[in-house]
Amino acid sequence: MPTDNFKFSAPLSADILIIEDEPKMAELLQTYLTAAGYASRWISDGREALPQVHSRMPDLILLDIMLPGCDGWQICRQLREFSDVPILMLSARIGEEDRLQGLELGADDYICKTPFSPREIVARVKAMLRRRQRGTTAAPSAVHINDELNSASIDGVTLNLTPQEYRLLKALAAAPGRVFSRDQLLDKLHDDYRTVTDRAVDSHIKNLRRKLEPFFEDRNVIHAIYGVGYKFEIIETH
Structure with missing residues (x-):
């Protein structure tokens, strides 16, 4: 054809x-x-x-x-x-x-x-x-997830994350570029199936972004997808 x-x-x-x-x-x-x-x-x-x-x-x-x-x-x-x-x-x-x-x-x-x-x-x-x-070349070298310690680090510096922030970062960074809905991220927050709203995701994402900002200067690595949710993606600036 x-x-x-x-x-x-x-x-x-x-x-x-x-x-x-x-x-x-x-x-x-x-x-x-x-x-x-x-x-x-x-x-x-x-x-x-x-x-x-x-x-x-x-x-x-x-x-x-x-x-x-x-x-x-x-x-x-x-x-x-x-x-x-x-x-x-x-x-x-x-x-x-x-x-x-x-x-x-x-x-x-x-x-x-x-x-x-x-x-x-x-x-x-x-x-x-x-x-x-x-995503696959930049993210693994920038964000390191330690499952044994339930911690994350960037360039050897351990991030001071709450358990919920750690779970969100782990889920997002494991699949760079993939869009997660708020409901999908909500399932990552707690192990005890407590009742929480999707606004809890927005709150934790806001705090997580603030803790990542010093390492990525003017780059926002957690992107909001209007009406859907969030994705993790490191876009290099030149």
């Missing part, structure tokens, strides 16, 4: 798993991904998703919602139980509730297939992989 001579400059080598039940759409995506310099593989049945991921972990997943066997919502939820692989959800649904549901389940991005733009999808893939590369 034609790709309008569309190419990205300096493509990143990556393995993309496409989970899509429409063969023509999957073929078009693979054509554009190949033109951009990416390797890709395609499955059409949702039941094959987890076995494929377990057999070879991809660098990114393009995940349709309406699939035979197991829908995209279920697949996303199951993937997030053991992996932080970037997930770009594809859907013909245009409602805000569907987009928010995808993000709250752990998807990193969500794009409507109507109108269908493979060029935009590939552009988002490149941006997600670039953010992923930044």
